[in-house]
Amino acid sequence: MDVLKAACRQEVWLNPVDAEKRGIKNGDTVRVFNDRGEVRIEAKVTPRIMPGVSAMGQGAWHDANMSGDRVDHGSCINTLTTHRPSPLAKGNPQHTNLVQIEKV
Secondary structure (H helix, E strand, O other): OHHHHHHOOOEEEEOHHHHHHHOOOOOOEEEEEEOOEEEEEEEEEOOOOOOOOEEEOOOOOOOEOOOOOOOEOOOOHHHHOOOOOOOOOOOOOOOOOOOEEEEO
16 A cells, blocks of 8 residues: 555646645645545646646545544545536546635
């Protein structure tokens, strides 16, 4: 598990413009949430992503106390996605999710 964590860091990418508006600095723990769920994850502030867009990798392990706070501390992107297939292709809809991000 430690090898996987080192090889594939779990982080959400934010543009510096968006990060500054939210008082977020590189390495801060942030809350990424929508009406489907909430994850806690480290922020990566980088100009390599457009303003108004965030990106999270897939593959983190779900780690939430479902009888407690229901917050996913494992940063699993599926926590924020719908289980319904996309309308046209009937495929995975996880590539577009509206979320809000704030510093913890």
